[in-house]
Amino acid sequence: MQNSVLFGILISLLGRNLTSREYLARKYEISERTVSRYIDTLCAAGVPIGSIYGPNGGYYVAGEFKIDKAYFTKDELRAIISSLKATSVINDSLTNIIIDKFEHLSRRNNETSDYVIKNDTLVIDAGSWTNPELFRNRIDEINKAIYSTKTLNITYVDRYNTPSERDFDPYAVALKEGVWYVYGWCHKREDFRLFKLSRIRNIRQTDKEFTRKESDVYSALKGHFDPDTVVSLEFEFSSLIYDEILEWLGSDAIEDDGTIYRAKTEIYGGKTLISKLMSFGSSIRVLSPRSINRELIEESRRMLRNALRNGDIDENELKTI
Secondary structure, three states, X not given: OOHHHHHHHHHHHHOOOOEOHHHHHHHHOXXXXXXXXXXXXHHHOOOOEEEEOOOOOEEEEOOOOOOOOOOOOHXXXXXXXXXXXXXXXXXXXXXXXHHHHHHHHHHXXXXXXXXXEEOOOOEEEOOOOOXXXXXXXXXXXHHHHHHHOEEEEEEEEOOOOOEEEEEEEEEEXXXXXXXXXXXXXXXXXXXXXXXXXHHEEEEEEEEEEOOOOOOOHHHHHHOOOOOXXXXXXXXXXOHHHHHHHHHHHOHHHEEEOOOOEEEEEEEEOOHHHHHHHHOOHHHEEEEEOHHHHHHHHHHHHHHHHHHHHOOOOOHHHHHOO
């Protein structure tokens, strides 16, 4: 069994949605029975390969599997490259192509982890402008635990600002609506959970190894994170915050009648929405629903009462408002 063919088949499977045994046999000039043995070897090594029977069938690799810079250590990559070079023959173009790809992966492994994805057409930076290392470090810790199948011990703060410590088996990191999440098995709830990275206060990798259970992160991302109802929000806003509204809701939600900007959208309500709207200050006026408008007014009153009680303003100043 040749290593060059083994890794070549793996790369072929990763580059196609469905690959027939006939295609692999023809490409690598081996028999279809030999292809089956290579597939069995990859499965034994932990590659999640499935098969579809029939005239249009073939092999496929599960969508969550990928060869990433974190999948191999530096020493493992060097060993793979050395083995390929040792087993290659003169003018073996296939092996040379595979060596080039693994050498590229090795170079990526020596780069910094400032970016979750970085290539010529797409860059995803986990850091913020003000605290660039916060999420980068957390994602790096989580990815290490994912690939080493090690349980994490985390302190998580829920939407009511209540902290709790729990063991958590991380399966995947996800980015949705500009918010980072980690998906996996929560030992405390004995169920799969989606946690916001911003709510994780402490994170520590344990010595416990976990076995992945059958799961579906895509279904978890189809629902909604917090149990708030959807509201039909409509508001007017000034040009001073146009860019912020555009980034938040997109251009399709914005109307311009020539005198003032107006936005309409379907969005989850609750405290998160109130906090978001409050951040725009006097540059926004909620038209509907009425309940959101009343909550903004009540929150403003609470802020004034707190300022009065703390001595930040006096009653005479309050009368001028």
